[in-house]
Amino acid sequence: MTNQVLEPAITEFRNFNVCPHCESNGQEAFLSRLSEGMPMISRSDGRNFHLLLADRPLPYPAERVAGPTRTISVCFWYAYGKGMNTTKSTVVILDPLAGPRETFYRQIEFVADVLADELLRRRELAVFYNLQGNTILELSY
Secondary structure (H helix, E strand, O other): OEEEOOOOOOOOEEOOOEOHHHHHOOOOOEOOOOOOOOOOOEEEOOOOEEEEEOOOOEEOOOOHHHOOOOOEEEEEEEEEOOOOOOOEEEEEEEOOOOOOHHHHHHHHHHHHHHHHHHHHHHOOOOOEEEEEOOEEEEEOO
16 A cells, blocks of 8 residues: 655754754753764654654665665654654655765655655654655555
8 A cells, every 4th residue: 555645844943953842842852863974864843743864874675685776765763742752763765866965865855854744744654655756655564
């Protein structure tokens, strides 16, 4: 089953290390990631949620027997609501655009914008998505 996800959101806060959502809810506001070697890609409306790129992009599938692949997976962590006690994950698979590394980061920024919009509308994200062109499809597995 696939569902098409809508347009990217314009969120109030972008690419922060100190989370306005956590601050407003009295939680630890400093966001940490698995890989600090990438630019911070994060989104928040300052009240209801935060979303951040959790790790560097990884080959997909990751199994070595699959052989070389151009497909990449990116994992985002997010929390929605006040007094949130759990951080959830969502994974997006994509084919990186040809060109400079900056183009690839813009592609991940686009994914973050779309996921932020989806989070605002649904209050949670699916576990797995696939970016095809400018369309993000929710995947069931």
